[in-house]
Amino acid sequence: MSAPLLKVDKLTLRFGGLTAVSEVDLRVEEGQIAAVIGPNGAGKTSLFNAITGIYEPTSGEVQLDGKDLQEPMQPRLLLRWMLVGLGVGLIGLLTAANVDSLWAAVIKSQDPNAFSATRALHDAGAYMTAQPRVDMRMAKYFVASFDGQTTFAVVKTPELAATALADAQKRLDNPQTDDDKATAARAVAALQVRGGAFLAGLLLGFLAARAVWQRTRRTPTSVALRGVARTFQNIRLFHNMTVIENVLVASDRHLRAQAKLSDPGRLTAILAPAGLLALTATLALVVRKAAPDAAETLPVLLLAALMLGLLAWLIVVVRRGAFSSASLNQEKAAKSEATELLKFVGLEHRLRDLARNLPYGEQRRLEIARALATRPRLLLLDEPAAGMNPSETVSLMHLIRAIRDRGTTVLLIEHHMRVVMGISDRITVLVHGKRIAEGSPDEIRQNPAVIEAYLGADGEH
Amino acid sequence: MAELRTFLKKIGGLPVLALVLLAVYPFAPVLDWGLEAATGQALHIDRQLVNIFIFSLLALALNLQVGQAGLLQLGIAAFFAIGAFTTGVLTVEKYPFQIGFWGAMLIAPLFGAMGGFLLGAPTLRLRGDYLAIVTLGFGEVMRIVLLNLENITDGPRGLNPVPAPWLPTLVRESLSPAGDASIGVLRAMYFLALIVLAATVVCLSLLEKSRIGRAFVALREDELAASCMGIEPARIKLAAFTGGAALAGLAGCFYATNLTTTAEPNTYDFNYSIMVLCCLIIGGLGSLRGALLGAGLLLGFDNVISPLLTRLLQTALGGESTHVMASFSNWRWIVFGTALVVMMRLRPEGLWPSSRVAEELHETQEDAS
């Protein structure tokens, strides 16, 4: 026997003191139509919500095709959290080091003409690690200091500054006078505070990123992307969108994924103009720096190139990133697929109508088409026949069979016994959140527990 | 560019006509002539128009976040300030960078986007009201930070002078009549802002009709259903938030360049954010044309109508009254506040809404009642 497509193990869902679903097991074989029945309040919709990631199960497992439906823990996640932690840690470090004086030490008080990025980095590092450094280079004077507070020397040449710096380092490493000892102690204290702030930030960022992931490892989106689509008991269409737009919203995601696969040059196409742009900008800067008074022809050319690059980049980004797919063709493909789906559920005459103007039965069909547009392997239908008249119900049964025949496995909740008994291959019965029976329609019909707990109590059904 | 052609066909002549009119206006300021003849005062409408263009950019940025993505953001001024101060640091004489307007124009949006991403990533999963308070708080924090980091931002003085954009001699000379450089700079800013605004409007309206635009509508209508259809609310919202922040940064860059200073950090306070929101509400939330209309109306009130009314009020009171109620600019928050209240009551979709948003608003009302 092959592994079931959907495997629910001992699923429990508790809200406060109320247990909505209690240790339910459920198997759905690929290519079948399965049903969950039970009286009102039996926990059927809660079970659906737990499967589709809307509710977090209290305990138990849900697997689709042998794979867990929640995002598994992966080493690269650790890396991501570390990166977030690093970012927050850096912010902590900067805050502890006082951005203001750091900036002053590195950029502002230097001779603007002598600015160099390497030197700025070096000075920033010296400030962060509380080392003595050449603090200011104003006019002809070089000041070696620690934290801008203790001045070691004011000298006139870079060579002397270097000597003073080495001397200062020696005094801090091996302090003799009280003054030096105080400075050295302050250096250690500064390092401790900055290090502490960095570590605290690192931890905080790491934990925050982890907390966010924990909360989102199993969302309706991730479940949908793994191949489980659903409809809702109380129809939840996008009421102010047209029928075809409703379907397009659902198909966009996998179409984009497909476009990404079939178009490996996408990233390059977006990045190439950006690279060009950066190159032009750098060139323009170099030219301006090197020859501020040079003839203007070159800058004009560069400026033109810059603007062209920007324009090219914008066009590529807008066309590739923002349109429904990598290109207009894909939008067309999406539309024809959506039209086909709508024809399949019998709504081809309604494409341009607003969803909210459809009659009830058609809204249910549209919801099914929308769910199918995500190309699910398993389709969950929550009371699809609710509120339908007998003829609509019959055509719904045909539709559900047709969906199964297209290769999508169906799991439905239904109160309508004619529908359930008519189309289901397997039926699971829930009462008060517990599974009391499971079997083929005939078995269920004859199961005394079901008759007593459910059919008997309900009479007419 | 087939989509551009169909797009042009779809929007019809009005935007194109407006663009053409605005493009020739600085050379033939008819309105100015008329008003000058009537009131004896030069109003410099082209100068006001530059402000309106820049403010419109900001309004469009907020519209992307609030109107399109449905994120209640009350701190747009923070990103505007990031753009302005980035431009300041990168261009003023005090600093060694001095990359000029063109470089700043590319980098300011990047910094705006970075700010948006850093704020949005941890907070966009929050419910609407929580997000409102977080963004409001971020706006305050940014203002305080800019004010306190005096070494970097020059505190309350702001960074200045921000240089005018560098232009090739040919362009510069053809824009300045009779060698008047200040008019040349003004016109350069005018056209730059106009071009960027027009490009932004085109991009945003293409976006509206795209896959992402559809996802925006779906998320606004029913977030849970949308996420069950494979749309990632957090990712889409973060993209909109970051994009809006970048656009606000760009607007900030233009603002600082046009003003030749970053202005003091207190300019970018909560009231400023609300003013931008106010112009969206008046024009129509989620509607591009509404945002433009709102920006025009609001700045028009502040810079043209308000001084005019003040003068009338002063004349009526006979001379120079120093009483707080005698200056119409002191009434502006009553006017804006009342406008917000009245709009919400009578026309929540704004003066010039997009059809979809109008439907959404009315539907909710009908359904609920």
Add this chain to the structure above:
Amino acid sequence: MLDTVLQQLLIGLTNGMVFALVALGYTMVYGILEFINFAHGDVFMLSAFVALTLCGALGLNEHSSAGALAGGLLLCIVASSVFGGLLNLLIDRVVYKPLRKAPKLAPLVSAIGVSFILQNVGLFWGGMAMDVFGGGGQAAAPKAFPNLLPATNLLGATSKITLQPKDVLVIGASLVMMTALYGIVRFTKLGKAMRATAQDPSAARLMGIDVDQVVAATFLIGGALGGFASVIYSLYINTVHYQMGYQNGLYAFTAAVVGGIGNIPGAVLGGLLLGLVRAFSDQFIGAQWQPAVLFGILIVILVFRPAGLLGSTAREKV
């Protein structure tokens, strides 16, 4: 060091009590109507102006006799509370009530609008010619609130920790008000109706609860708490300013969110927490970084507990 910590603890507690009182107004309205009543902070501000005007009209100042002070103070408190409650109720009836069924954005934006109108009114109020308004004739300048309580240190002049009568008043009066509110919400019929409405308005209506009346009572009580807080706050800080509603409203709302909005004990907890954090950050980080520290903490708390400290995550009904 210990003295400093104790002193800041005291300051934080006092500030926190005021925050908590204002936060209660936000949280009660949010609990029932699910929208941020941005104008609440400005009701607080205008109530302070009422108290100030009353002080001016009665000629109260630090030299008045003890009896006059006690009577005047009581009058101020009653008048401001009544004013705050009625103003809040009026705003609800005129502005928010017609929007009950509108999308959520509508009342929120209206509340911002009302907040601006009230601020502008405060500005004009400050521009009125009155002897009691210190701080010069400028309408926008902070007005001095008379120091009605003696500035003696209750712990003795030599103690390093300062505990003034006004600290005692703030903490004591706030505790009394909070207990009273707790009593109302917990034990009265109105309180039961409020809790029921907060949980499910339509079900409450079906059970025969007059939801409209409950909402009105909520606005009345919230506004009165704000008015009450405004008097003790003005006594404590000794200035009144047309923008004080915005600043304190923001902090108070943050407190409500930190505690879990809609949750009454949460608002008190959040207020106290924020007051303490503010006091310590003022002492050890610097007063100019106050908002940055407070909102940083808000963001951190919301990342780890998106519904606030005491709030429970509401599940959407599917």
